[in-house]
Amino acid sequence: MIRIRNLTHIYPGSRKVAPHVAVSDLSLEVGEGEFAILSGPNGSGKSTLFRILCGLARPSAGQVSIAGFDLLTEPARVREVMGVVFQSPAIDKQLTVAENLAIQADLYDIPAADYRARRDRALAWTDLGGRLDNRVETLSGGLARQVELAKVLMTDPRILLLDEPTTGLDPVSRRNFLEALQRLQRERGMTVLMTSHVFSEAEDVDRVAIMREGKLMAYDTPQALRAMIGTEMVVIQSREAKVLAGRLEAELGLTASVVGDEVRLAETENGDSLPLLEKILQRYRPDIRSISIKQPGLDDVFVRVTGAASGQE
Ligand SMILES: Nc1ncnc2c1ncn2[C@@H]1O[C@H](COP(=O)(O)OP(=O)(O)OP(=O)(O)O)[C@@H](O)[C@H]1O
Structure with a gap:
């Protein structure tokens, strides 16, 4: 058409x-x-x-x-x-x-x-x-x-x-x-x-x-x-999101992207994010405002595909 x-x-x-x-x-x-x-x-x-x-x-x-x-x-x-x-x-x-x-x-x-x-x-x-x-x-x-x-x-x-x-x-x-x-x-x-x-x-x-x-x-x-990104991801809110993302990459070898005050982590290899969430919480608790597991949305795809922060509502 x-x-x-x-x-x-x-x-x-x-x-x-x-x-x-x-x-x-x-x-x-x-x-x-x-x-x-x-x-x-x-x-x-x-x-x-x-x-x-x-x-x-x-x-x-x-x-x-x-x-x-x-x-x-x-x-x-x-x-x-x-x-x-x-x-x-x-x-x-x-x-x-x-x-x-x-x-x-x-x-x-x-x-x-x-x-x-x-x-x-x-x-x-x-x-x-x-x-x-x-x-x-x-x-x-x-x-x-x-x-x-x-x-x-x-x-x-x-x-x-x-x-x-x-x-x-x-x-x-x-x-x-x-x-x-x-x-x-x-x-x-x-x-x-x-x-x-x-x-x-x-x-x-x-x-x-x-x-x-x-x-x-x-x-x-x-x-x-959405399936390009995987089935679930760990999302962390932090006052110092960029600093935390840098540490997670350097210290745990993770791939992190920062959107506003959020650090979003790529899917873990076995697809089970809970052990990763616990590990991060134990090590970085003072730097974390909230941490959760969520299904990727199109905004995550956008960030991955374009390397840019997505438009916010
Ligand atoms: N008349 C023009 N002459 C020269 N370059 C232009 C002209 N109009 C747009 N561009 C350039 O072409 C590129 C694409 O612009 P375009 O406006 O199509 O993007 P966009 O995705 O619609 O952006 P936005 O969301 O800001 O409207 C930009 O780099 C812009 O600077």
Whole structure:
């Protein structure tokens, strides 16, 4: 449904700045009706890839086809099937919800006879019922984002591209927004590709892509990605996490990564972390605030794959 083949994007540079390869020979497919998340540390090339996919930038090399249409040679066909929710608001906050949706209908030449039905169908995926006459500036951040979604849904897309749509939302609004997307996927067979750096959002999706320095480092189901790390890991909270990690590596020969005030240890060889936990507790107790065994999450995968600390909620 979204097929990216050997995509490369090079920013040309200038006399003072060298050319920069922002996307490097990247290939990736999102199947029909799949929900995929694209993540990566700052500067890894997500925005560049997103801009290419929504037709705002032309790649230096490679092909992209969307619903079987070539992005470069059939952009109008692609626009017919794809809806894009950008990070920066694309609605007029001074206008009401209904006025914003009416403008979208005008822009896309939606026949007047279809307008109400389309509008009501789009709103059915949101929590905006009864808010049609409210000015967007009076809505919460979460509902305002849902207006963006409703606006895009007015055009009946089969594919949705979203750029960090939940940034700045509180956890409840974020969950509501994601639930709307998941229902669209489940009940309408929508294909969804969304950039995000919040890994709790990625735990339930079909596939997660992790980019680093323009390259696709991993692309798999959340389960398969978590399995890369093992079944369980020891996590220690410490005021001096870096110092403790250094000591654990030097004195016990362990592999440790530091995320904030946490030291996370790679899986033990026999997979049983309890003896290791006891040993660490006996030796380093004064340096430890808490110690536990946990199943690896996607944030651990991210740290392993990119070498960067993951985005925090
Ligand atoms: N117009 C530009 N000219 C030159 N280099 C650029 C340009 N835009 C981005 N870059 C560089 O390309 C690389 C990828 O940038 P991009 O914005 O795609 O990354 P990102 O993963 O979206 O980062 P973020 O999460 O910070 O938005 C970065 O090193 C960035 O500095």
